Amino acid sequence: MKAIHQLKDDRQLNFAEYSAKLLGNVLRENGIAQQADIITSVPMHKSKRRKRGYDQAQKLAHFTAMELGIKENYRLLGRTRDTAEQHTLTAAQRKTHAEEIYFSLPDHADIKGKNILLFDDVYTTGSTLNVCSGLLKNMGAKKVFCAAIATTLLD
Template structure:
């Protein structure tokens, strides 16, 4: 979906108001797209871009993880959310330019030291909103360095790049 109008409202409700209906609905739509494109049949593990634990405690859950969870249930794919970590930080990605997003993502995401062995596995990586690709690119690189054979990325919404997000 495009990250505009009703989609923006639904994602904000998912993030801030604990409205999981959108995540469940989105999982069905995304599940169909992933099956149609042959990705569902290839994925061995589903994971998500991690939220820092302090923010997760405050919100009650990680919305990208919820999207991944409902999609995993829809597709019957194993989940693992103990692959990647995130350092605590104060900058919100949506406030940064494209080049700032890339640097920021490289600084805050890391492989968990006690992660499961994913060597040779195909990983489906989730985020809620795709803007510049910085977050998914950095996290995909980490998963590949951990041994993943392929990393497929999915997000329920994408922004239209505006002047603020261009280099």
Template sequence: QKHRHMYEQGRGIFVYDGIMRRSVTRYKYYGCREYGDFYARAMYRYAQKELREWKPDLIVPVPVHRSKERQRGFNQAAYLAEKLGHYTGISTDVNIVQKVLKTKSQKKLNALQRRKNLEKAFCVTGDVRGKNILVIDDVYTTGSTIDAMAGCLKRKGAGNVYFLTVCIGRR
């Protein structure tokens, strides 16, 4: 790893290949929530070991800007977080972190541009002091989104920050 990350550890359940890219696209942009149901069950099933090790106090999804949520009809990470919280019994707060800046889509940016794009994009609105946080998102590629979330949470006093995503890019 060339870049030191702000989070402690994390895991993606599936490799972000062509099949999963199409699947996640259907989930995110075409409202196929049944995909989210499947993804959350897979996260629960295949991340048991990590969940036991990490002992998160709170599950927090990566927020999307209000305009993007209106456009899509839902926040895909919040949907996953709520489902995972239901399966695990871990408290979930889908509003404790807000996306306060409307940023460019990360898809076509390189790693440095992604980090710059997300500077000051997130704001913690509740008390996270001393809590171990599990951040939920759909896809992990460079880690810049999770880093921005972890940095924001830690500046507000969070303990350890971990992540769980549906997919993770190949190195």
């Protein structure tokens, strides 16, 4: 977990690069890398990205795209500004929260019939990835595969 906090808060991208290599191997072994047409990520709000200097889920997706040679597109999904941190919410609250803050961008690229590989940094309940996957499917994606480099344990 220390590596995730360093990635999020201390601009330590070595972990993201290392994780992308490991994850790339897993995605190849499971046949997902061969099916994915586009890699994208769960979006961070632009004000938070400006403050932090980057979006860690996007960095993970980028390094994995480089590892696998898959096209990247980070202009598919958007996020409204919000103040709630996901880790402070219950599972039920996470689902409602995710439904309220993520949306498909109106000027997104045509992804009809494409297989999308969607990245997040940490998987907890699946609410964020489920909501974002649903949006991508509604935009025409054929399949959405999800990946994260860490998971948490719920109480």
